[in-house]
Amino acid sequence: MSTLFDLSFFVTVPFWALMILAPTWRRTRAIIGSPWITLVPLIVWAIVAVPVLGAMWSLVSSPSLAAITDAVADPAVLTALWAQIIAWDLFLGRWIYLDSRARDIHPLLMGPLLVGTILLSPIAFPIYLVLREVAGRRSTRDHGVPHADPIAA
Template sequence: MPDARHRRGGGDERLGDGAAGIDPPAAPGDEVRHLRPDGRRLPVPPGLLFDLSFLLAAPVWLLMIFVPAWGPTRRIAASPLTAVPVLLVWTALVVPVAPDFWAAVSNPAVDRFRELAALPGGAGAIWAQIIAWDLLIGQWIYLEGRRLAVHPLAMGPLLVLTVFLSPLGLLLFLVLRALRTRTAASAPAPVPAAAPGPDGPVRAG
């Protein structure tokens, strides 16, 4: 006769197999990421807003990189309002963590920013702020490049670099801008055309 404990063990194993389709409870980290510091659930997941901040800026970058000579591109890049949608996302992210965000920026320290980045929306708010300012820096680089007649094949890679590493992109463009400005200043001024007289052009001398 089989041992009762063995039969109970087999039944437990069968029960475990049947319960395999039940979803396990959410991990504590997954739940915390969607909660405010006071424990209330955030209305919009911070991860969604994190992704949205760059998606709102991406069309302007694409225009400046791939169709720089298109008329609407220059008009769009000349407007600072391009950053407004990203700043609205920043507002939605920063409001739930406003006290912690203010504590970090008003008295900056590495530990405070580390704590802020660990909060729901904290890292997203920092990211959205970076996206907004990088976009405005990129628009200025684009407009200055057009004014100085820098070739699009040179400006395109520079703008792509600015998307990922804006400090380095800005630094390289400032060097390029200084060289371009110095070259233009040292170029000889064009000789004005002689004004035509009653009997034809007046010759100098």
């Protein structure tokens, strides 16, 4: 189980490396532009979750702190939860990367923020939302036209 736990993160490293270390490379945008990259850690999730799906279903259908605390003592449940967190962080990092490129936010500013998304996405995401607002105001001031929101399109 330890190998699958580790694998759930390591399969995402190439995608994070592209976004952080090669953000302007033309192939990075094409690769990261695919939502299918988030399926890679979810494959690990499926491998470990299917055998414990009953236990996991009871966690989501009738959640309680005590039940979750007990469930994460099972390495398979904890590994499945970890893989789900890793997949979510990659999905969020992907959105941040694509949005920042569309808004032309400098990669040197985005690199540390994407690392922060890997480590603590609940902190990095609101920071990015503030950053994109500031960048949007700057763009409107400099060019007179606000950036189009790639998500709303």
